[in-house]
Amino acid sequence: MNDDFLDELEKSEEKFKVTLKYPHLFPILEKCSNAETRKTMNVAADTQCLEANVPILEEVVVLRQEEAKILGFENHAAYVLAVKMAKNAENVLSFLKSLNEKLSPVFEADLKSLLELKKEETGDAFDGVINAWDFRYYHTKLVETKFQVDEDKIKEYFPIEHVTEAMLSIYQSVLGLTFKLTENPHVWHESVIQYDVYDTTDSSFIGHFYLDLHPRDGKYGHAAEFGLSKGCLIGGVRQYPVAAMVANFTKPLPDKPALLKHDEVVTYFHEFGHVMHELMTTCNFSLFSGTNVEGDFVETPSQMLENWCYEEDVLKLLSKHYTSGEPLPVTLRNQLIAARFADSGLLYKRQLFFGQFDMTIHTIQGKVDTGKIWHELRRSVAGIPGIFIFYALCILCILCILCILCILCILCIL
Numbered sequence: 395m396n397d398d399f400l401d402e403l404e405k406s407e408e409k410f411k412v413t414l415k416y417p418h419l420f421p422i423l424e425k426c427s428n429a430e431t432r433k434t435m436n437v438a439a440d441t442q443c444l445e446a447n448v449p450i451l452e453e454v455v456v457l458r459q460e461e462a463k464i465l466g467f468e469n470h471a472a473y474v475l476a477v478k479m480a481k482n483a484e485n486v487l488s489f490l491k492s493l494n495e496k497l498s499p500v501f502e503a504d505l506k507s508l509l510e511l512k513k514e515e516t517g518d519a520f521d522g523v524i525n526a527w528d529f530r531y532y533h534t535k536l537v538e539t540k541f542q543v544d545e546d547k548i549k550e551y552f553p554i555e556h557v558t559e560a561m562l563s564i565y566q567s568v569l570g571l572t573f574k575l576t577e578n579p580h581v582w583h584e585s586v587i588q589y590d591v592y593d594t595t596d597s598s599f600i601g602h603f604y605l606d607l608h609p610r611d612g613k614y615g616h617a618a619e620f621g622l623s624k625g626c627l628i629g630g631v632r633q634y635p636v637a638a639m640v641a642n643f644t645k646p647l648p649d650k651p652a653l654l655k656h657d658e659v660v661t662y663f664h665e666f667g668h669v670m671h672e673l674m675t676t677c678n679f680s681l682f683s684g685t686n687v688e689g690d691f692v693e694t695p696s697q698m699l700e701n702w703c704y705e706e707d708v709l710k711l712l713s714k715h716y717t718s719g720e721p722l723p724v725t726l727r728n729q730l731i732a733a734r735f736a737d738s739g740l741l742y743k744r745q746l747f748f749g750q751f752d753m754t755i756h757t758i759q760g761k762v763d764t765g766k767i768w769h770e771l772r773r774s775v776a777g778i779p780g781i782f783i784f785y786a787l788c789i790l791c792i793l794c795i796l797c798i799l800c801i802l803c804i805l806c807i808l
Contacts, residue, residue, distance in 0.1 A: 395425055396546055401647060414439050415609045416616075417644040423530040424545075427515075436527035448764060455755050455762045470756040479690050483757050490753065494746055494775060500739030505777060508532040508737070511539075526778055533737050541733035545655050548730065551713040551722040552659055554607065554643060554652040560712045561663060562589075564702065565670060570594045576602065583610065591673055601625060601635040601673045608652070609642040617641040617661050619668035624680035635684055637672035639665045651716050656730055659712060660703045667696030704731050740777065747776035 458470035579588035625635030672684035713722035
């Protein structure tokens with residue numbers, strides 16, 4: 395691990411304290427050469443609140459089945475899809491199957507490349523498998539070796555202050571808006587920034603947004619946009635929209651600003667796209683305001699806007715080396731763009747796996763063993779084996795151990 399990462403960590407004697415927040419988790423999964431350390435972090439991250447949440451999930455699935463039956467639908471999937479473009483579960487499952495087949499050749503080629511990298515590194519210890527804790531590590535190695543993209547070097551060109559300024563400038567220019575820092579902002583943490591938004595044409599007020607960009611204890615751990623107030627009419631009076639973008643980007647160091655990896659820049663653009671979707675509404679009814687659109691469409695604006703992060707001219711605007719002030723060199727820009735679809739077969743099959751899992755648990759009848767389904771599909775669809783068949787097997791093992799201990803105790807007493 396590089397010095398920047400280690401300098402950020404809390405140290406106790408000869409040990410470093412790490413959390414499961416993204417600025418700690420992802421660098422370890424991507425850069426740590428010790429497979430056992432990666433596995434420990436991956437297992438810890440993937441099993442958070444497992445014992446509490448799995449029974450709740452399985453109870454919810456059964457209740458959704460019952461609700462769908464009461465409403466006259468075969469299952470929960472049929473109920474939800476009746477008002478979607480896909481119309482029914484059969485169309486969705488057919489689409490997933492077709493896409494899975496089309497992705498398979500790309501997936502096989504991607505998997506082969508990662509296995510070759512692992513074999514080259516592990517030698518006689520090669521196990522022939524890309525495990526869940528291996529993927530990010532060998533994906534990073536592939537990008538570095540095949541495309542010469544060094545994220546540690548590239549992030550030096552993306553200090554968060556400049557990225558924020560440039561991104562806001564782009565959105566203001568494209569959408570005809572003016573952003574102004576709010577005077578005497580009412581915020582929930584000192585690191586949160588509040589902006590007022592105006593229409594550039596007539597200076598009319600549009601709404602507010604907040605940027606909450608760095609991790610802290612008790613904070614939501616992912617990246618997302620939250621609509622805090624919907625733009626609509628209430629009693630004939632306009633209620634202005636308010637949105638917050640929440641992220642967990644690395645904090646600045648005493649001698650260095652917070653630096654973003656390129657994929658974090660993409661995340662920034664994506665989530666801020668949702669903020670703009672929230673604020674640009676002219677709807678009169680909160681039910682249809684901002685991101686309250688059909689689920690088929692809600693990601694479309696952000697997915698469109700994030701493509702700017704792969705445009706050479708935009709990369710030049712967004713980048714500024716934190717010491718020299720120079721933009722990202724043309725060579726590095728081209729390499730970054732060329733690496734955009736690295737391991738796309740594996741990455742898209744992972745998304746297919748999530749969709750297949752969702753459809754499977756919401757189309758079968760009766761009690762659902764989510765752990766068994768999760769791991770069967772993770773191996774067969776995503777091609778990356780999971781940690782273990784969770785929860786049910788864990789509980790079974792614990793019960794078996796307790797039974798053995800009870801028998802031993804009884805034998806001792808006798």
